[in-house]
Amino acid sequence: MKNKLKIINAFVLSAVVTILFIVAMTMLAEIRPIIKDWLKITFSHHWTGKGILAVGLFLALSLLISFLPQETKEGAVRKNLFLLFLVSVAGTLVILGLYILETFRFI
């Protein structure tokens, strides 16, 4: 049971970081064209680049956190699941807001 909690917690926390990473990369790529260009050059398309980096980060971080020598309680998993929900909602709103502001030339 303890191992299961640890594995789930690792994947939940990795998903939180990965979603934050996708949001950050999306914002940076719009604000700093050099980052979008780097993604295009390296991965042939900026969206493909974000996707590949996100999958790599998610898997690497999940493995890394799973092997950390720490005990995970059910309460922590519960809180982190809520955190994942909140980060996903906030991330969606930030991305939508970014493109609304950019399209209607507020930024």
Next chain:
Amino acid sequence: MSLLLRYNLIGHVVLGLLGVIVFYAAWLALLKQNFSLKFLRFLSGAGLTFFLLSLLSGGYYYVQHYGNVVKPIIKAGRYPWAHSVIMETKEHVFLFLPFLAAVVFLVFWLLGERIGEEPKLKRPLVFLVGLIAVLGIAILMAGITISGAAR
């Protein structure tokens, strides 16, 4: 548009729709007092598979065709915001779904028995599965808007 790209686009829409239906069904099942864990495990696995396949087929179409052909039509048309707001948001938020679906799949498979016993653990899952269904429906509607703007 080549036949391969046409099938990719159809696959993207159909698989995405199936993913949304499956997670919506999982949400409704999870809201019940007595739910079938076997059913939830099956739905979460199917939903994760549908989203991954939809992302791959849609991604191929997007990279190979949309940017070069469809995007310029939308940007030169009456509704350029359909690309610059709706499509841009859709393509990035869609990236969230496989990670959220993978987490839900793992929780159902590894902690499934505890969800029935512990309501406090079930609550965040109801939120998360509901969010996947709602985001999926929003992405689906975004796709319809983009298709309309390209006509």
